Amino acid sequence: MAKPHKDRLDIKPPREKKPRVLIDLDGVVRDFVGSLIRVYKKVYPEHDILPVQSRELEKYFPIGEKVYQFMAPGYIEDIMEGAEPYPGAVEALNRWENDFEIVVVTAQPAITRASTYLWIGKHRIPTNEVHISYYKYEIDGIALLDDFVDNLEEFAATGRLAVCLDQPWNQRWKGPRVKSVDEFFRLVLEHLYGDQRDRERVGDLA
Numbered sequence: 001m002a003k004p005h006k007d008r009l010d011i012k013p014p015r016e017k018k019p020r021v022l023i024d025l026d027g028v029v030r031d032f033v034g035s036l037i038r039v040y041k042k043v044y045p046e047h048d049i050l051p052v053q054s055r056e057l058e059k060y061f062p063i064g065e066k067v068y069q070f071m072a073p074g075y076i077e078d079i080m081e082g083a084e085p086y087p088g089a090v091e092a093l094n095r096w097e098n099d100f101e102i103v104v105v106t107a108q109p110a111i112t113r114a115s116t117y118l119w120i121g122k123h124r125i126p127t128n129e130v131h132i133s134y135y136k137y138e139i140d141g142i143a144l145l146d147d148f149v150d151n152l153e154e155f156a157a158t159g160r161l162a163v164c165l166d167q168p169w170n171q172r173w174k175g176p177r178v179k180s181v182d183e184f185f186r187l188v189l190e191h192l193y194g195d196q197r198d199r200e201r202v203g204d205l206a
């Protein structure tokens with residue numbers, strides 16, 4: 001068996017300055033609502049759940065306010081750790097990893113912190129930096145992808161690019177909106193280099 005190459009762990013790669021982009025998890029990469037429904041159905045298999053259109057979950061689950069019992073120990077670990085990524089979301093992060101510094105910024109109460117780190121590891125999210133914070137606008141980065149309008153508004157107020165991942169619960173956001181993580185990265189590229197490309201095109205025509 002080949003000897004493990006200890007030296008490789010010590011090699012410092014050349015300094016790369018990639019644009020920092022902030023990526024939310026729940027509602028963007030991790031399907032929290034889908035996972036909540038999955039766990040709810042284990043307890044109430046007969047119940048019909050309405051399509052979730054806002055963060056007021058009690059409106060959509062037949063047990064009303066009692067739905068928040070699923071946010072407590074015993075259920076919440078399964079919901080957070082067992083959630084599926086949205087189709088294509090992790091693939092998009094991997095695809096753009098060489099072009100951008102992907103910074104995960106997710107608001108979590110203390111009760112979901114460990115499950116969130118486990119989920120990030122389980123799905124091998126390509127990030128070197130994870131912030132658990134409700135104050136996303138304080139974090140350095142040229143753009144934010146989020147599904148929660150309050151976060152988008154706060155971030156946009158700092159003069160940076162706030163992009164909404166389209167969900168039924170964020171239709172009041174009037175700013176930039178994308179349907180997928182991949183589309184977000186294309187939009188950021190456009191934002192960064194769009195002018196430059198236009199100028200090159202004008203140059204070609206001259």
Ligand SMILES: [Mg+2]
Nearest residue numbers: 024026027147
């Ligand atoms: Mg979110």
